[in-house]
Amino acid sequence: MPDTPRPSKRRRPTPPAPAPAPAPAPIPPRPHLRADCQNCFALCCAALPFTASADFPVTKPAGTPCKNLRTDHRCGIHDRLRDTGWRGCTVFDCFGAGQQISQITFGGRDWREDPDTRREMFDAFPVMRILHELLWYLTEALAQPAARRLHPDLRATLGQVEELTRADAATLTTADPHPLRARTGELLRQVSELVRAAHTPGRRKNHRGADLMGARLAGTDLRGADLRGAYLIAADLQGCDLRTADLLGSDLRDADLRGADLTGALFLTQAQVNAARGDTTTHIPPALDRPSHWQPPA
Ligand code: SF4
Numbered sequence: 589m590p591d592t593p594r595p596s597k598r599r600r601p602t603p604p605a606p607a608p609a610p611a612p613a614p615i616p617p618r619p620h621l622r623a624d625c626q627n628c629f630a631l632c633c634a635a636l637p638f639t640a641s642a643d644f645p646v647t648k649p650a651g652t653p654c655k656n657l658r659t660d661h662r663c664g665i666h667d668r669l670r671d672t673g674w675r676g677c678t679v680f681d682c683f684g685a686g687q688q689i690s691q692i693t694f695g696g697r698d699w700r701e702d703p704d705t706r707r708e709m710f711d712a713f714p715v716m717r718i719l720h721e722l723l724w725y726l727t728e729a730l731a732q733p734a735a736r737r738l739h740p741d742l743r744a745t746l747g748q749v750e751e752l753t754r755a756d757a758a759t760l761t762t763a764d765p766h767p768l769r770a771r772t773g774e775l776l777r778q779v780s781e782l783v784r785a786a787h788t789p790g791r792r793k794n795h796r797g798a799d800l801m802g803a804r805l806a807g808t809d810l811r812g813a814d815l816r817g818a819y820l821i822a823a824d825l826q827g828c829d830l831r832t833a834d835l836l837g838s839d840l841r842d843a844d845l846r847g848a849d850l851t852g853a854l855f856l857t858q859a860q861v862n863a864a865r866g867d868t869t870t871h872i873p874p875a876l877d878r879p880s881h882w883q884p885p886a
Pocket residue numbers: 632633654655656657658662663664665666674677
């Protein structure tokens with residue numbers, strides 16, 4: 589019986605390699621949304637509460653000045669914060685809300701010299717912080733060309749937030765910023781989808797809200813990953829590629845970022861970077877500062 593000719597296995601032509609994704613838009617520096625302690629009446633040290641924990645050695649109620657706060661609004665243990673259990677102070681960032689309340693809302697009136705302002709100023713500060721955080725994210729979103737179709741909505745929301753930041757103290761203390769926060773959150777979700785699709789074609793990892801505490805992810809390609817709200821506490825992220833990963837609200841406390849690349853990561857904040865571990869081999873967006881407590885490479 590003659591051999592039945594086998595159907596020839598034609599190799600499919602190799603598809604052309606996808607064009608390299610365009611570089612993500614540089615994140616704007618936003619200096620007005622960064623803490624300017626020189627122009628603030630130490631509101632984070634007086635207005636906000638904290639609880640005894642790994643970040644603070646004592647509990648302090650809202651509206652009570654910290655015992656380490658000097659009368660000139662400087663911290664009495666500034667150079668020893670991390671060594672003496674006040675790590676939380678080195679992580680916090682007010683997004684510029686402190687100077688806005690101190691110099692604009694209250695026109696430079698110091699709560700120590702003008703005690704009548706104290707209660708209202710301390711109540712207005714947390715609201716302003718939420719608003720400034722929204723401005724931080726919205727400004728970044730507006731710098732993304734891939735999300736151009738959302739720019740009108742982003743601008744409108746930004747305008748509403750900015751308008752509220754200019755309100756007087758009484759309006760601020762009774763304002764509910766949560767509808768604006770919800771609106772912003774939804775817009776940022778859409779921006780994230782568009783930007784990550786544009787810059788990281790193909791499958792993108794979805795770890796939204798995932799429990800990745802202590803996860804061993806060293807060297808993982810996390811470009812374009814959705815890490816929004818993920819718990820990355822003490823995760824090993826050494827050498828990870830996190831460009832265009834969405835890090836909005838992810839908990840990076842003690843995450844090891846040595847050798848990791850976070851340039852172009854979406855919605856990253858100074859507080860998240862401050863809370864993580866890194867060194868000079870960690871690549872962070874130029875809009876953020878390298879924490880002074882990060883170690884040089886071993
Ligand atoms: S320890 Fe220093 S930085 Fe921390 S809350 Fe007290 S005064 Fe402020």
